[in-house]
Amino acid sequence: MTTRIEPDDDVTRLRADIARTRAGLAGSVDALAARLDVPGRARDAAARRVAPVRRLAGGAVSTATGATGRVVSAAATATGAAWGVAQGLARDGAGLGVALARWGTDSLGHVVRAFTRRG
Numbered sequence: 001m002t003t004r005i006e007p008d009d010d011v012t013r014l015r016a017d018i019a020r021t022r023a024g025l026a027g028s029v030d031a032l033a034a035r036l037d038v039p040g041r042a043r044d045a046a047a048r049r050v051a052p053v054r055r056l057a058g059g060a061v062s063t064a065t066g067a068t069g070r071v072v073s074a075a076a077t078a079t080g081a082a083w084g085v086a087q088g089l090a091r092d093g094a095g096l097g098v099a100l101a102r103w104g105t106d107s108l109g110h111v112v113r114a115f116t117r118r119g
Contacts, residue, residue: 034041
């Protein structure tokens with residue numbers, strides 16, 4: 001006994017075969033188009049190479065910003081210390097001037113000893 005193939009079965013098989021062929025050709029055409037898109041491929045390659053550089057640059061900016069903050073803080077501390085020293089010198093200088101005016105220049109050694117003991 002032989003199985004007879006109906007014409008509708010042949011048409012259904014042919015349509016399925018055509019659909020598979022179209023799908024395969026579409027994939028091939030897309031792959032060829034991607035390979036021929038030289039500007040697009042160049043942009044993608046550049047983006048892949050630029051991303052790590054941007055990350056490094058961002059880290060460098062962050063490090064520099066932190067270092068700048070530390071330098072500003074140290075400068076403010078040094079300025080405050082220098083201001084304190086200047087105020088102390090001015091106060092001691094004024095005090096020395098008052099002492100010399102009061103006791104005269106003959107007692108200069110006495111005045112200097114008094115100021116050096118004070119600390």
